[in-house]
Amino acid sequence: MNRKTTEKIIEGGLALCGALTILVTLGIIWVLFSESVNFFSEVSIVDFLTDPEWTPLFTQKHYGILPLLSGTLLTTAIAIGTAMPVGLIIAVYLSEYAHKKFRSRVKPVMEILAAIPTVVYGFFALTVVTPFLQSFIPGVSTFNALSAGLVMGVMIVPMISSLSEDALFAVPKSLREAAYGMGSTRFQTSFKVIVPAASSGILVSIILAVGRAIGETMVVAIAAGQQPTLTFDPRQSVETITAYIVQVSLGDVQHGSLEYNTIFAAGITLFIVTFILNHISYWIKKRFQEKYE
Amino acid sequence: MSNATVNRAIDLLFKYTGIFCTLSALVILAIFLINIVSEGLSRIDWQFISSLPSRKAERAGILTAWTGTVWILSLTAIISIPFGVSAGIYLEEYGRKNRLASIVEVNIANLAGVPSIIYGLLGLEIFVRILNFGGSLLAGSFTLALLILPIIIVATREALKAVPKTLREASYGIGATKWQTIWYQVLPAASGGILTGIILALSRAVGETAPLIVIGALAYVPFVPTNPMDEFTVMPMQIFNWISRPQHEFLVNGAAAIIILLLITFIMNGIAIYLRNKWQKKINW
Numbered sequence: 001m002n003r004k005t006t007e008k009i010i011e012g013g014l015a016l017c018g019a020l021t022i023l024v025t026l027g028i029i030w031v032l033f034s035e036s037v038n039f040f041s042e043v044s045i046v047d048f049l050t051d052p053e054w055t056p057l058f059t060q061k062h063y064g065i066l067p068l069l070s071g072t073l074l075t076t077a078i079a080i081g082t083a084m085p086v087g088l089i090i091a092v093y094l095s096e097y098a099h100k101k102f103r104s105r106v107k108p109v110m111e112i113l114a115a116i117p118t119v120v121y122g123f124f125a126l127t128v129v130t131p132f133l134q135s136f137i138p139g140v141s142t143f144n145a146l147s148a149g150l151v152m153g154v155m156i157v158p159m160i161s162s163l164s165e166d167a168l169f170a171v172p173k174s175l176r177e178a179a180y181g182m183g184s185t186r187f188q189t190s191f192k193v194i195v196p197a198a199s200s201g202i203l204v205s206i207i208l209a210v211g212r213a214i215g216e217t218m219v220v221a222i223a224a225g226q227q228p229t230l231t232f233d234p235r236q237s238v239e240t241i242t243a244y245i246v247q248v249s250l251g252d253v254q255h256g257s258l259e260y261n262t263i264f265a266a267g268i269t270l271f272i273v274t275f276i277l278n279h280i281s282y283w284i285k286k287r288f289q290e291k292y293e
Numbered sequence: 294m295s296n297a298t299v300n301r302a303i304d305l306l307f308k309y310t311g312i313f314c315t316l317s318a319l320v321i322l323a324i325f326l327i328n329i330v331s332e333g334l335s336r337i338d339w340q341f342i343s344s345l346p347s348r349k350a351e352r353a354g355i356l357t358a359w360t361g362t363v364w365i366l367s368l369t370a371i372i373s374i375p376f377g378v379s380a381g382i383y384l385e386e387y388g389r390k391n392r393l394a395s396i397v398e399v400n401i402a403n404l405a406g407v408p409s410i411i412y413g414l415l416g417l418e419i420f421v422r423i424l425n426f427g428g429s430l431l432a433g434s435f436t437l438a439l440l441i442l443p444i445i446i447v448a449t450r451e452a453l454k455a456v457p458k459t460l461r462e463a464s465y466g467i468g469a470t471k472w473q474t475i476w477y478q479v480l481p482a483a484s485g486g487i488l489t490g491i492i493l494a495l496s497r498a499v500g501e502t503a504p505l506i507v508i509g510a511l512a513y514v515p516f517v518p519t520n521p522m523d524e525f526t527v528m529p530m531q532i533f534n535w536i537s538r539p540q541h542e543f544l545v546n547g548a549a550a551i552i553i554l555l556l557i558t559f560i561m562n563g564i565a566i567y568l569r570n571k572w573q574k575k576i577n578w
């Protein structure tokens with residue numbers, strides 16, 4: 001075999017590996033779609049989207065996704081409500097205020113927080129945060145949205161802070177110098193010049209964090225409970241889409257039954273939401289990336 | 294108060310808020326670790342590590358869980374590394390401008406953001422049912438391999454990007470082909486970075502629970518797996534099982550198992566960070 005053919009074969013093989021990733025996406029779409037079709041042939045899509053009850057595992061069956069969506073929304077809102085301000089403050093502080101040495105010491109700690117398995121965060125929520133909340137908020141149940149959301153927030157802080165810090169750090173020095181030259185304080189420079197200049201990167205970090213919170217499973221499965229209730233009271237037990245999939249998977253559900261198909265219907269809802277978020281963030285990244293280069 | 298004084302006060306206020314937020318992250322991490330160690334450390338002994346699971350909390354151990362984790366870790370590595378690194382090489386070295394590469398790039402960015410539980414649904418349908426692997430180690434490893442593929446690809450690309458052009462040009466200059474240049478020059482130079490990425494990706498796989506629950510990994514496995522088609526449990530599954538029980542003794546077991554799991558995760562991350570620093574120092578071309 002001559003050199004040229006060998007080269008071509010190798011290139012082809014490598015390209016195949018790259019193409020494999022497309023196959024994974026197609027596989028996900030195909031699996032979710034084909035199983036959901038079975039589900040929607042028995043449950044109307046109007047019922048699915050409007051019925052306020054989700055009780056596929058009971059004798060009196062209802063298939064309304066709203067309680068699962070509200071549970072997901074509630075825990076995600078609490079998580080992002082915690083992680084966004086804290087993450088951004090840390091990012092601005094580390095990028096604009098902190099000493100170089102302090103930064104290099106703090107970064108590994110953030111990496112540790114990001115590396116801890118989510119099941120461990122679930123344990124933390126259940127055994128530390130929930131009892132703590134119960135000690136001063138009346139009516140907090142053993143499984144509740146607040147504790148799960150807060151812990152998820154802690155989990156997501158490193159993601160927001162490190163991605164936003166990268167964005168802030170990438171803003172050219174000349175902008176800072178110009179602002180300081182006009183007599184601005186660090187606070188004014190940070191929030192009137194640097195943060196707006198890095199806004200696309202910051203936005204991407206937040207969108208990715210939202211996607212992460214929506215898809216997070218173990219923390220909510222452990223600490224938020226398994227009761228699909230249409231409520232926005234954070235003290236109560238709620239069930240998220242992901243926690244429902246876990247609940248069914250742990251039980252003994254026959255393949256091909258309607259109960260089995262519900263996890264794919266729940267899954268496709270989850271996939272569509274995260275798919276849209278991922279593409280928005282990718283688009284923002286591509287669109288605004290080269291602004292300062 | 295003049296404007297300048299107010300501004301300076303705000304500036305100072307933000308500085309302390311920043312310090313407070315950063316330190317509270319450290320404090321939470323500390324509370325967290327202290328709590329787990331105080332709950333679980335006394336439970337760890339040889340009996341705990343070498344015992345099979347049991348209905349009685351004080352007799353239960355993590356033998357099946359950690360052997361399952363070692364199996365999953367090795368199989369996932371074997372499956373994901375060749376594909377991930379090859380795809381990374383293709384995207385960075387060959388397909389910079391063509392259409393396939395740009396589609397693959399968007400696709401990888403998207404895959405990296407797909408929730409892990411969705412990979413579980415994919416694995417359940419493809420590996421467990423269609424390929425008929427059942428709830429075996431093989432099905433679990435394939436599922437996790439797909440999950441960490443995007444991470445390995447991105448890490449490979451970053452590492453290859455850091456290798457200077459001059460190295461490639463020198464190799465072409467003495468008559469090497471593109472593949473020879475990549476294989477003999479670029480890959481060895483990028484190996485530190487690629488290895489770092491692989492270890493981080495694998496440490497992510499070790500901590501995953503949700504996709505394995507979905508593909509039907511069992512919480513109670515009364516034997517040590519001996520081949521890839523065996524049913525299995527892993528450390529996070531065992532922990533999840535223990536902490537979902539109401540009895541406090543099982544919670545203690547859970548805390549003890551968490552200490553071991555964190556030890557594994559931190560050691561892997563530590564190796565990765567060490568390699569990265571070493572590699573970054575070396576790479577001052």
